[in-house]
Amino acid sequence: MPTVTNPPSSPPATSPEADSSPAQEASTSLTIEQIQEVLPHRYPFLLIDRILERVHGERAVGIKNVTINEPFFQGHFPGRPIMPGVLIVEAMAQVGGVVLSDVPEMRGRLSLFAGIDKVRFRRQVVPGDQLVITVELLSIKRRRFGSMQSRAEVDGQLACQGELMFALVDN
Secondary structure (H helix, E strand, C coil): CCCCCCCCCCCCCCCCCCCCCCCCCEECCECHHHHHHHCCCCCCCCCCCEEEEEECCCEEEEEEECCCCCHHHHCCCCCCCCCCHHHHHHHHHHHHHHHHCCCHHHCCEEEEEEEEEEEEECCCCCCCCEEEEEEEEEEEECCCEEEEEEEEEECCEEEEEEEEEEEEEEC
């Protein structure tokens, strides 16, 4: 059963009396064009299609529409297409990149994978599925390293979860 986190009982970010700091501000969506303004990835390696929700510098929810037209399905596996686990993890990291783009320490820097912990695959992801990816920033240390908790679901069923570590480097 998925974990549901209820937002704090504070005024919505859109109300005039709400705190307008970036960490409190929430936007409901980013289009693919807006994602491309934030992430350096491009076809065929840009793996997220939309950001449905984000709390600036804290968390984001994105989607990946999985179609039979994905280039990796030609070889993984012929006659039984399954999305490779490493690409599921990469899609989770890209949603994490959107979260990091709102963090002041991140501006003008590139985030790179530094490690993956406790990643578990619970369900196959196949053409026609829609991955709903939730990423929450856990920490940034010494303005160089950080971690985030991530999960990917299909139809409310957990497909993958784990902790992703990153290093921030200058561009």
